[in-house]
Amino acid sequence: xxxxxxxxxxxxxxxxxxxxxxxxxxxxxxxxxxxxxxxxxxxxxxxxxxxxxxxxxxxxxxxxxxxxxxxxxxxxxxxxxxxxxxxxxxxxxxxxxxxxx
Amino acid sequence: xxxxxxxxxxxxxxxxxxxxxxxxxxxxxxxxxxxxxxxxxxxxxxxxxxxxxxxxxxxxxxxxxxxxxxxxxxxxxxxxxxxxxxxxxxxxxxxxxxxxx
Amino acid sequence: xxxxxxxxxxxxxxxxxxxxxxxxxxxxxxxxxxxxxxxxxxxxxxxxxxxxxxxxxxxxxxxxxxxxxxxxxxxxxxxxxxxxxxxxxxxxxxxxxxxxxxxxxxxxxxxxxxxxxxxxxxxxxxxxxxxxxxxxxxxxxxxxxxxxxxxxxxxxxxxx
Amino acid sequence: xxxxxxxxxxxxxxxxxxxxxxxxxxxxxxxxxxxxxxxxxxxxxxxxxxxxxxxxxxxxxxxxxxxxxxxxxxxxxxxxxxxxxxxxxxxxxxxxxxxxxxxxxxxxxxxxxxxxxxxxxxxxxxxxxxxxxxxxxxxxxxxxxxxxxxxxxxxxxxxx
Ligand SMILES: Nc1ncnc2c1ncn2[C@@H]1O[C@H](COP(=O)(O)OP(=O)(O)O)[C@@H](O)[C@H]1O
Ligand SMILES: Nc1ncnc2c1ncn2[C@@H]1O[C@H](COP(=O)(O)OP(=O)(O)O)[C@@H](O)[C@H]1O
Numbered sequence: 001x002x003x004x005x006x007x008x009x010x011x012x013x014x015x016x017x018x019x020x021x022x023x024x025x026x027x028x029x030x031x032x033x034x035x036x037x038x039x040x041x042x043x044x045x046x047x048x049x050x051x052x053x054x055x056x057x058x059x060x061x062x063x064x065x066x067x068x069x070x071x072x073x074x075x076x077x078x079x080x081x082x083x084x085x086x087x088x089x090x091x092x093x094x095x096x097x098x099x100x101x
Numbered sequence: 102x103x104x105x106x107x108x109x110x111x112x113x114x115x116x117x118x119x120x121x122x123x124x125x126x127x128x129x130x131x132x133x134x135x136x137x138x139x140x141x142x143x144x145x146x147x148x149x150x151x152x153x154x155x156x157x158x159x160x161x162x163x164x165x166x167x168x169x170x171x172x173x174x175x176x177x178x179x180x181x182x183x184x185x186x187x188x189x190x191x192x193x194x195x196x197x198x199x200x201x202x
Numbered sequence: 203x204x205x206x207x208x209x210x211x212x213x214x215x216x217x218x219x220x221x222x223x224x225x226x227x228x229x230x231x232x233x234x235x236x237x238x239x240x241x242x243x244x245x246x247x248x249x250x251x252x253x254x255x256x257x258x259x260x261x262x263x264x265x266x267x268x269x270x271x272x273x274x275x276x277x278x279x280x281x282x283x284x285x286x287x288x289x290x291x292x293x294x295x296x297x298x299x300x301x302x303x304x305x306x307x308x309x310x311x312x313x314x315x316x317x318x319x320x321x322x323x324x325x326x327x328x329x330x331x332x333x334x335x336x337x338x339x340x341x342x343x344x345x346x347x348x349x350x351x352x353x354x355x356x357x358x359x360x361x362x
Numbered sequence: 363x364x365x366x367x368x369x370x371x372x373x374x375x376x377x378x379x380x381x382x383x384x385x386x387x388x389x390x391x392x393x394x395x396x397x398x399x400x401x402x403x404x405x406x407x408x409x410x411x412x413x414x415x416x417x418x419x420x421x422x423x424x425x426x427x428x429x430x431x432x433x434x435x436x437x438x439x440x441x442x443x444x445x446x447x448x449x450x451x452x453x454x455x456x457x458x459x460x461x462x463x464x465x466x467x468x469x470x471x472x473x474x475x476x477x478x479x480x481x482x483x484x485x486x487x488x489x490x491x492x493x494x495x496x497x498x499x500x501x502x503x504x505x506x507x508x509x510x511x512x513x514x515x516x517x518x519x520x521x522x
Contacts, residue, residue: 024425025376054408056421057480064477085414092487093480094472125265126216155248157261158320165317186254193327194320195312205437208381209371217392221368224384232377277365 003029004051007037013044019051022059022086030062038069045070050081055089067098104130105152108138114145120152123160123187131163139170146171151182156190168199208284214272214297219264222282226260226293227253229286233348255328256291256346262321263295263332263342271299271340281339290347292331301336367443374438374457376428379421382442386420386453387413389446393508415488416451416506422481423455423492423502431459431500441499450507452491461496 003026004019014037018030037045047063067077079099082090090096104127105120115138119131138146148164168178180200183191191197208229212221230253248257264280272278275298283294310316310323326332331345368389372381390413408417424440432438435458443454470476470483486492491505 023421024429025379056418056425057478057484058425060480061477064475068475068477084409085418088411088414089418089484092484095475098475124261125269126219157258157265158318158324159265161320162317165315169315169317185249186258189251189254190258190324193324196315199315205439206373207371208373208378209369210385211367211369213366213368218368220391221385221388224388225370225381228381228384231380279365 005030005033007033009042012042013046014042015046015048017048017051019053021054022052022062023054023056024058027058027062030066034062034066034069037066038073041073041075042070043075045075045077047077047079048081049079049086050083052082052086053084055086060089060093060095063099064095106131106134108134110143113143114147115143116147116149118149118152120154122155123153123163124155124157125159128159128163131167135163135167135170138167139174142174142176143171144176146176146178148178148180149182150180150187151184153183153187154185156187161190161194161196164200165196204285206285206287208282208286210282210284211279212282214268214275214278214280214299216265216268219261219268222264222280222295223257223261225282226284226291227257229284229291229293230256232286233288233291235288252346252348256293256344259325259328259332259344259346260293262325263344266321267295267297267299267340267342271297271302273299275299288348290330290345292343292345295342295344296337296339297342298337298339301338301340303336304332304334364445366447367445369444370442371439372442374428374432374435374440374459376425379424379428382424382440382455383417383421385442386444386451387417389444389451389453390416392446393448393451395448412506412508416453416504419485419488419492419504419506420453422485423504426481427455427457427459427500427502431457431462433459435459448508450490450505452503452505455502455504456497456499457502458497458499461498461500463496464492464494 003021006017008015016033016037020026022030045066047066063079070077082099087096090099104122107118109116117134117138121127123131146167148167164180171178183200188197191200208225210222210225212218227248234250234252248254267280278298281296285292304322307319307322310319325344329344329346331343333343335341368385370382370385372378387408394410394412408414427440438458441456445452464482467479467482470479485504489504489506491503493503495501
């Protein structure tokens with residue numbers, strides 16, 4: 001599974017599910033979705049990574065970009081469900097605290 | 102998943118589920134189970150291959166051995182559920198008819 | 203030497219088979235033009251008929267080389283050279299083992315439900331080319347075109 | 363040349379990355395002593411912490427080599443030499459690309475939530491050895507021991 005992501009809005013909350021692999025090859029595919037979420041100034045974004053199997057530094061950068069940009073326009077971001085290799089990478093980069101994992 | 106198999110008896114029928122990969126490395130792991138089924142002269146053996154992802158000629162040989170030996174002691178064998186690569190191999194070897202796939 | 207050729211050298215044993223088979227399987231994805239490298243964690247796709255054929259055939263030849271040709275050798279190594287293009291794939295495998303004559307291997311009598319002797323038959327049926335040059339080193343050349351020729355064979359017809 | 367060394371030569375591009383990453387991942391299974399070759403079709407296991415570390419680190423270094431070192435070259439090729447033993451794994455990767463000085467790359471300021479510059483940091487944190495010898499060809503030597511030393515470091519204590 002290359003990458004597989006889905007956005008679903010429910011009231012103030014945008015749920016973004018990212019599954020498969022998020023890396024230098026696939027992260028660019030998320031860019032326009034991130035752009036839209038930021039433009040629409042969504043108040044709450046919940047990123048569900050329970051289906052994410054692998055991430056690399058480019059994938060982390062994409063999530064950080066999402067996090068920073070949503071917050072810059074007054075929104076909140078919560079990242080949930082990371083496991084296995086992605087969780088190990090977040091811990092190594094000390095992002096588990098920021099992402100509230 | 103290397104190989105994963107389970108035997109369950111129900112009345113006259115022995116259900117044998119074989120999943121994962123059945124090949125020159127893993128087929129020997131089935132031998133003693135086949136031996137037992139033959140020794141017990143089970144009247145009906147149903148082999149469920151719906152979880153089988155890959156097979157090679159050694160794996161086919163193991164199934165043929167099961168088929169021939171059970172029949173040699175008066176039993177019946179039915180092979181069900183083959184798909185993808187295993188189904189292609191069975192068709193190539195014209196075993197789809199014997200196995201009633 | 204074509205710079206796009208993928209080469210591997212590795213110990214020739216069943217234990218090391220997955221190295222070779224995975225490389226061949228991954229090369230199949232390049233043939234199909236799929237972006238590679240982005241599905242490491244996911245279920246491994248040997249569903250595409252092209253991949254099924256190439257991986258099945260290669261695994262049989264590898265097994266034979268490891269079990270029959272290289273049996274008893276100390277630290278035998280195989281060499282693979284894989285050319286993957288949109289037209290198809292060619293895998294050349296050399297081994298330092300015993301030579302043999304593939305012509306001596308008959309097609310199995312499938313109606314007799316054989317319990318062996320199906321490996322070469324599978325490889326030949328799945329691929330367009332299964333060539334062997336005895337060595338040492340022995341060379342297997344396996345090849346499959348991506349798109350089977352669609353032109354029907356020209357059949358000379360005669361009126362009786 | 364150790365006959366157990368696994369070698370690969372392949373085009374150096376992101377498109378060909380999976381060839382290298384899969385080979386490294388498969389070699390990790392050999393380190394762990396798992397029988398290899400019998401799980402082609404199943405979910406690919408990068409759960410074992412050793413594999414997670416080696417595969418994550420290698421992928422970062424490969425990305426950098428493909429994107430930074432080899433950018434703009436015509437048909438660049440990388441060479442891998444993998445030594446997998448029960449003690450651990452060593453991967454040597456050579457590339458024909460631009461040389462650079464890894465010492466010039468600072469550790470990222472993680473508190474600032476960086477959006478880049480994390481690749482080398484990940485590799486260094488995940489492995490025991492991340493060495494670089496500028497070339498050409500440039501050589502990366504990546505290594506991880508299987509079992510971390512359990513002896514605590516000897517600390518000289520002084521009474522003040
Ligand atoms: N690479 C090889 N080197 C030496 N002998 C081989 C090789 N490949 C096949 N053979 C011989 O040919 C026989 C038939 O091979 P094959 O059709 O693959 O069936 P199987 O391996 O099940 O016997 C083998 O039993 C072996 O004696
Ligand atoms: N193999 C390489 N060849 C040339 N330059 C490199 C190489 N690896 C890294 N660099 C340089 O070092 C920088 C930092 O690399 P890295 O820590 O991996 O983060 P990133 O790749 O996200 O920038 C890169 O931006 C690049 O300029």
